[in-house]
Amino acid sequence: xxxxxxxxxxxxxxxxxxxxxxxxxxxxxxxxxxxxxxxxxxxxxxxxxxxxxxxxxxxxxxxxxxxxxxxxxxxxxxxxxxxxxxxxxxxxxxxxxxx
Amino acid sequence: xxxxxxxxxxxxxxxxxxxxxxxxxxxxxxxxxxxxxxxxxxxxxxxxxxxxxxxxxxxxxxxxxxxxxxxxxxxxxxxxxxxxxxxxxxxxxxxxxxxxxxxxxxxxxxxxxxxxxxxxxxxxxxxxxxxxxxxxxxxxxxxxxxxxxxxxxxxxxxxxxxxxxxxxxxxxxxxxxxxxxxxxxxxxxxxxxxxxxxxxxxxxxxxxxxxxxxxxxxxxxxxxxxxxxxxxxxxxxxxxxxxxxxxxxxxxxxxxxxxxxxxxxxxxxxxxxxxxxxxxxxxxxxxxxxxxxxxxxxxxxxxxxxxxxxxxxxxxxxxxxxxxxxxxxxxxxxxxxxxxxxxxxxxxxxxxxxxxxxxxxxxxxxxxxxxxxxxxxxxxxxxxxxxxxxxxxxxxxxxxxxxxxxxxxxxxxxxxxxxxxxxxxxxxxxxxxxxxxxxxxxxxxxxxxxxxxxxxxxxxxxxxxxx
Numbered sequence: 001x002x003x004x005x006x007x008x009x010x011x012x013x014x015x016x017x018x019x020x021x022x023x024x025x026x027x028x029x030x031x032x033x034x035x036x037x038x039x040x041x042x043x044x045x046x047x048x049x050x051x052x053x054x055x056x057x058x059x060x061x062x063x064x065x066x067x068x069x070x071x072x073x074x075x076x077x078x079x080x081x082x083x084x085x086x087x088x089x090x091x092x093x094x095x096x097x098x099x
Numbered sequence: 100x101x102x103x104x105x106x107x108x109x110x111x112x113x114x115x116x117x118x119x120x121x122x123x124x125x126x127x128x129x130x131x132x133x134x135x136x137x138x139x140x141x142x143x144x145x146x147x148x149x150x151x152x153x154x155x156x157x158x159x160x161x162x163x164x165x166x167x168x169x170x171x172x173x174x175x176x177x178x179x180x181x182x183x184x185x186x187x188x189x190x191x192x193x194x195x196x197x198x199x200x201x202x203x204x205x206x207x208x209x210x211x212x213x214x215x216x217x218x219x220x221x222x223x224x225x226x227x228x229x230x231x232x233x234x235x236x237x238x239x240x241x242x243x244x245x246x247x248x249x250x251x252x253x254x255x256x257x258x259x260x261x262x263x264x265x266x267x268x269x270x271x272x273x274x275x276x277x278x279x280x281x282x283x284x285x286x287x288x289x290x291x292x293x294x295x296x297x298x299x300x301x302x303x304x305x306x307x308x309x310x311x312x313x314x315x316x317x318x319x320x321x322x323x324x325x326x327x328x329x330x331x332x333x334x335x336x337x338x339x340x341x342x343x344x345x346x347x348x349x350x351x352x353x354x355x356x357x358x359x360x361x362x363x364x365x366x367x368x369x370x371x372x373x374x375x376x377x378x379x380x381x382x383x384x385x386x387x388x389x390x391x392x393x394x395x396x397x398x399x400x401x402x403x404x405x406x407x408x409x410x411x412x413x414x415x416x417x418x419x420x421x422x423x424x425x426x427x428x429x430x431x432x433x434x435x436x437x438x439x440x441x442x443x444x445x446x447x448x449x450x451x452x453x454x455x456x457x458x459x460x461x462x463x464x465x466x467x468x469x470x471x472x473x474x475x476x477x478x479x480x481x482x483x484x485x486x487x488x489x490x491x492x493x494x495x496x497x498x499x500x501x502x503x504x505x506x507x508x509x510x511x512x513x514x515x516x517x518x519x520x521x522x523x524x525x526x527x528x529x530x531x532x533x534x535x536x537x538x539x540x541x542x543x544x545x546x547x548x549x550x551x552x553x554x555x556x557x558x559x560x561x562x563x564x565x566x
Contacts, residue, residue: 009440016413016443017420018436019429028440034499035441039402040454046399046461053459054466056304056334057515058291058539063333077197081424092422 004033100260103317107165110157117157117168121150121212124170128214128261131566134242136234137256139175141215142182146170153210164209165320171206172265174253175216176223177308178297179203182213186299187231188221190419190430200297201329202266202308209324217265218252221432222416223273223301225249226504229495230434238280239563240528244488247277253311254281259566264312264321268298270305271404272483272508275520278311279483279532282522282558284318284549285311289539290515291336293322294329302411303334305404305512314559315521315550319343322542341543347550352386354548356535357476359394366503367485370526375482378523378533378552382480385551390476394468397510399461404509405502406445406458413442437498466514473538478548481507483520483532507534517542521549522558530558 009029013020020028075088084091101109109115125143132138153168173179176186178200185191199207206213220230228236228251236251238244239259246255250267254277257265267274269287278285286309293308300306310321323344328337358379363372379389416439421427431439445454472479486504494501511518516536523533533552537545553559 004444008444012440012444012447015447016439017417017428018431018439020436024433024436028437031437031498032440032444035405035502036444036454038499039406039458042399042402043406043457043461046396046464048457048460048464051460051463053456054463054513055459057462057466057513058289058334058336060291060334060336065330073197080197081194083421090422 004029004036100263100313102314103165103169103263103312103320106169106263110168117150117153117212118147120168121146121170121214124262125214128256131259131261135237135239135255135259135261137218137236137252137259137261138172138215139185139187139218139233139252140183142213145182146212146214149210149212153212156210164324166206166209166211166324168210168212170212170214170262172214172217172253172256172262173203174219174250174265174267176219176268176299177202177266178299179213179216182216184216184299185233186222187219187233188430188432188435189232190425190428192426194424198297201294201331202297202325205325214262217250217256220249220251221435222299223249223268223270224412224434224438226272226276226501227489227494228252228277229491230432232432235491238488239566240282240530241488244490244529245280247280247484247488249273250311251277254278254283254285257281257283257311257313258563260562264310264317266308266321266325267311268306268308269512270301271408271505271512274309274311275508275518275532275534276484278520280488280530282530282561282563283311283313284315284519284521284559285309286318286322286519286542287511287517288322288326288542289517291334292326292517292540292542294332294335296329296331300415302408303415304411305408315546315553316344316347318519319347319546338540343543343546346543347547349547350385351382351548351551353388354478355388355390355476356382357390357392357472357479359397359479359481360391361393362481362507366506367482368487371482371485371487371531374524374526374531375533379480381552381555385555392472392476392479394472394510396461396465396468400465400510400513401503401506403458403461403465403513404505405441406454407462407513409438409442410445410455411442412438413446462513465510469510469514469516477537477544479536481534483507483534487526487529487531511536515539517545519545519549521553523556524558525561528564
């Protein structure tokens with residue numbers, strides 16, 4: 001059993017930067033436990049000793065290109081969808097203490 | 100609705116201009132869509148402009164592309180410059196992309212006509228299109244049932260004759276399952292065949308775009324345009340592209356079709372299994388040989404998929420912070436939050452090895468199973484979905500049950516294989532799809548097999564009543 005309780009769900013929500021309501025926390029606690037328990041039980045049936053993880057099914061590795069600059073989006077285009085801008089920059093909330 | 104080939108003919112013969120066709124298609128689509136709700140938006144002005152430009156080209160050039168002047172839809176997860184792209188989510192309600200996806204760029208380059216953007220599950224997460232934050236698309240074959248998902252708007256629009264084709268995306272069956280539910284043709288190409296640039300990502304190692312069409316030939320004609328290497332997508336492949344529509348008539352004589360018998364015992368609707376057995380008879384009649392195979396690790400495919408996919412989802416969707424574009428994170432719907440939570444948990448410290456890494460290892464075994472199978476057979480056959488199109492609300496509150504319905508479609512994404520769903524019969528008025536899977540880069544072979552089955556059975560000719 002994964003032992004997912006309300007506290008775990010609240011911690012995960014914080015890591016995921018999601019604000020959950022009380023009822024969402026309750027619902028996710030049972031749904032995540034159910035889904036995780038089922039999936040882990042399934043996976044544990046398989047012996048994976050000496051098996052390398054498969055991260056990309058096509059087998060392509062390290063696709064590179066010449067280091068040549070090409071035209072890209074203009075500053076105006078890039079900022080077009082921003083909620084707040086300042087002097088041509090994205091404006092974000094202060095995250096560091098001023099002192 | 101005429102097929103792409105038929106439309107091409109009437110445009111070439113000057114029976115109709117693209118502007119006239121676009122006007123008429125828009126008029127009919129808007130009217131029918133009041134009931135169907137398959138489009139989130141119609142881009143009328145842009146469509147007429149593109150149609151005019153297509154007519155101008157056709158007037159001076161006799162050798163234009165088969166898609167020139169042909170209207171189509173795009174799943175609203177495909178980014179279109181200056182045309183709102185929402186991913187059916189409230190978080191992107193006001194997002195107007197400053198760039199084009201490569202898929203759309205390719206269709207622009209041959210002067211196809213973008214009629215509008217199709218509804219889907221929010222961020223392509225779901226199997227019924229009920230997770231769209233905007234509207235519930237209905238199944239044209241039974242308006243009380245879902246069209247499948249996540250590309251449900253695309254499949255319903257093509258099935259109801261609103262557009263001759265639409266482009267969907269498929270992360271764990273999202274092109275094939277709605278195609279099966281709506282009696283149309285849905286192709287998920289090999290991973291790397293079609294550029295992912297400008298597809299709003301869900302699971303980067305799994306996502307592929309592909310055509311949803313009325314016929315197999317149309318599917319080949321669309322893939323011809325959207326496939327190919329793209330420097331903007333580092334996972335797209337430099338590989339020669341055949342003309343997919345050229346050798347469709349070659350048939351399946353002497354080809355071997357693998358079937359996993361144990362699939363048909365558990366969890367598959369009886370009627371679906373019956374239709375599948377009938378399809379096997381048809382394959383044999385066409386000269387194909389049906390062979391028993393086993394894919395022992397497929398049993399774990401759904402579990403691997405939900406851990407790998409949700410991990411990629413939680414990473415991908417961290418980009419929505421309401422600063423550079425879009426709204427704040429409280430605008431995500433319930434299924435999106437659920438998958439972000441699941442993925443964040445799988446990746447979190449202390450659990451990574453047991454969940455994500457373990458899943459990635461079993462993923463390799465699933466891919467190896469397929470390679471063993473393809474030493475013995477050319478294709479693998481199965482039903483696309485274990486269940487018939489279901490009623491609205493029937494599964495939405497039980498995520499695990501909904502997830503288990505993906506059993507036949509997720510293994511191909513995990514292994515990066517191409518697969519196609521084609522019409523294979525009806526239970527009452529409800530369509531049932533047949534899925535054919537081939538080895539990497541074998542889309543041309545896939546089309547030949549699908550075409551042979553289609554020409555023998557012609558289930559695509561049975562249109563939804565009232566549409």
